[in-house]
Each structure stands twice: as structure tokens, then as C-alpha cells.
Amino acid sequence: MRAMVKIGNIELRNEPVFLAPLEDVTDHPFRVICKKYGADFMYTEFISSDALVREVKTIVKKMQLYPVERPIGIQIYGNQIDAMAEAALLAEELKPELIDINFGCPVRKIANKGSGAGMLRDIPKLLAITEAVVKAVKLPVTVKTRLGWDNESKIIVDLAEQLQDTGISALTIHGRTREQIYSGVADWTLIGEVKNNPRMKIPIIGNGDIDSGEKARQMFDRYGVDGIMIGRAAIGNPYIFREIRHYLDAGENLPSPTISERVSLLKELIEKSIEWKGLPGGILHTRRHMALNFKGLPDFRPLRIKMLRSNNKEELWGIFDEIEKRYSQSQ
Numbered sequence: 001m002r003a004m005v006k007i008g009n010i011e012l013r014n015e016p017v018f019l020a021p022l023e024d025v026t027d028h029p030f031r032v033i034c035k036k037y038g039a040d041f042m043y044t045e046f047i048s049s050d051a052l053v054r055e056v057k058t059i060v061k062k063m064q065l066y067p068v069e070r071p072i073g074i075q076i077y078g079n080q081i082d083a084m085a086e087a088a089l090l091a092e093e094l095k096p097e098l099i100d101i102n103f104g105c106p107v108r109k110i111a112n113k114g115s116g117a118g119m120l121r122d123i124p125k126l127l128a129i130t131e132a133v134v135k136a137v138k139l140p141v142t143v144k145t146r147l148g149w150d151n152e153s154k155i156i157v158d159l160a161e162q163l164q165d166t167g168i169s170a171l172t173i174h175g176r177t178r179e180q181i182y183s184g185v186a187d188w189t190l191i192g193e194v195k196n197n198p199r200m201k202i203p204i205i206g207n208g209d210i211d212s213g214e215k216a217r218q219m220f221d222r223y224g225v226d227g228i229m230i231g232r233a234a235i236g237n238p239y240i241f242r243e244i245r246h247y248l249d250a251g252e253n254l255p256s257p258t259i260s261e262r263v264s265l266l267k268e269l270i271e272k273s274i275e276w277k278g279l280p281g282g283i284l285h286t287r288r289h290m291a292l293n294f295k296g297l298p299d300f301r302p303l304r305i306k307m308l309r310s311n312n313k314e315e316l317w318g319i320f321d322e323i324e325k326r327y328s329q330s331q
């Protein structure tokens, strides 16, 4: 059995499972649900340091944290040393457990401006930003990044050591380059190399393509990582945290969630989202979860279209009743 994982002064259980920061997905309502299903650590969506320094209202709301979500990290991104240090200080006032820096976002409008994964093209600045953030705050600082900018510059093994030297408390690595965006298959071999480098002391969290308990087990066993992080597989499917935990602890698969559970999960998420965003935003925002929550049901298309067109709660509840009636027997 592995030991507990420590990130700075934060103690996490052995083999912890992290919910990845996901823009427009991991907001407060979704985080509460993932926590309920067993996510051990979560993050806010990424927060632009420039917007934070200008106190843009929507940004401040994204950083509102609640006790039930703890332990939680606020993730910031940007390409200016001073703004990043100032943003980290502002984020610290909200008392997250840690500040995470995003050096991994591949989206063109961010990476091409030198933020997110764009920083992988300017390592001295990346390190200067990290050092400035570590110095600015008392909280532990962590970094989330990729293998490198492109196939010719997979620098993560050296970069991990350099990052550790700046004083960060943990490193998350997504096993792709910026150039790959989300294509191909995540390559975990370099994540394993970082972890097995005897000079590395901080926890290494592996990320990329984990979508089942079996895969989670494989990644821990093959690559020796301290934690794993789940992104896309959690969208519309927060049950993944319960399934992975069960597989890690008991070595067997849990049965899939029933239709009733899927329906009540969606109702809870929609209620919480309406509370959080109002109408119709709260409903529109959960559409991505609705679509994926019922993935794989036979002949579901007509109901799916109806469900995704509706922005009325009563109507949606009626559609859910219909789904429950139609598909409960087939389980």
C-alpha cells in the first residue's frame, strides 16, 4: 500500500484522484457533484491573471469557493511576471489550499500569446513566473503543463527538475505536446521518467486519457505516479470517481449507474446550475453534461434532441420521466 500524498502541508489519501481544471465545466455546481462521487482534489477553471488584476466580475465569481469543495486549488494563467504574482496574491485571499499555474493550455488565442502552453517556448520566463508566484504567496504553488511544445521539444524531464528548484510543491503533467492539442494518445512514458528521476522529490500527478478504473490502476502501477487526474471522462460522468476509487481499492468494476441515478444526478446539477447562473444560463450550461450522461442508450436520438433543445425546467423534468420510463426496464 502506498503512503499518503503530501502537497506542501496538504495531506491527501494514497493514490488520490484529481478532477482536472476544465474551462466552462468545473464550476461550483459540477465540483460539488464530483466531490460527492469521490474526487480527492479539485481546481477552479483557469483564471486569467490579467482579468483578475483588473477585478473583472465574472472572474471573481469563478473563484468563489465553498467548504464542501475543499481541498481545492485556484488555477491562474498569464504571461507577465508581475501580473501573475499579483493574481496569485489576490487568489490567496480566497483561501484555496493551493495556487496552480497553467502552462498547458493549447488553445490558440492563449498559447499563441505566450500564455498557457505558449510558455513552453520561453522556459526562462516560465521559470521566472513560477519563481515569482512561489515567492509572492504563502500557500503551496503547483504547476500543470504538457510534455513540451512539439515532438522535437519534449523537455519535461529537465523542466520538471527546474520547476522543482523554484520551490513548487507538485507537478501535473498531461502526456501530450502543445502541438498535439488533444489528438493521438497521451504518452505516459515521459511522465514515468519524471517520476522515476531520483532527483525529483515533489509529487507527480499524471494526466491524459484515463477513463476507467482499469486504466487508472495501470497508470499508478506502470508509471509510479503519486496521483492521477481525470478531465474529459468526468464530463457528464462524475460517477467515474466512484468507479475508479472502487477499482483501485477492490480491483473490480462497479456496475454502471442506473437510469434513475443518472436522472437524479442531472436534476441535481441543473438545480444547482440554475441557482448559480440563473435562467436560462443554468440550463444551457448543463447541456454538455446532459448529452454525455445518457451516452450509449439505444435509439436515444429523438429524446436527446428534445432534451438538448429545451430550456425549460418543467419540460426537461418531463423528458427525464420519459427517459426513466423507457430505459429503466432494459437495465
Ligand SMILES: Cc1cc2nc3c(=O)[nH]c(=O)nc-3n(C[C@H](O)[C@H](O)[C@H](O)COP(=O)(O)O)c2cc1C
Pocket (backbone or CB within 6 Å): 020, 021, 022, 023, 024, 025, 045, 046, 075, 102, 104, 105, 144, 174, 207, 208, 209, 210, 229, 230, 231, 232, 233
Ligand atoms: C473542455 C476542456 C477545458 C479545459 N480547461 C482547462 C483549464 O481551464 N485548465 C487546464 O489546466 N486544463 C484545461 N483542460 C485540459 C484538462 O485539464 C486535461 O489536462 C486534458 O483534458 C487531458 O486530460 P483528459 O484526457 O483526462 O481529458 C481542458 C480540457 C478540456 C477538454
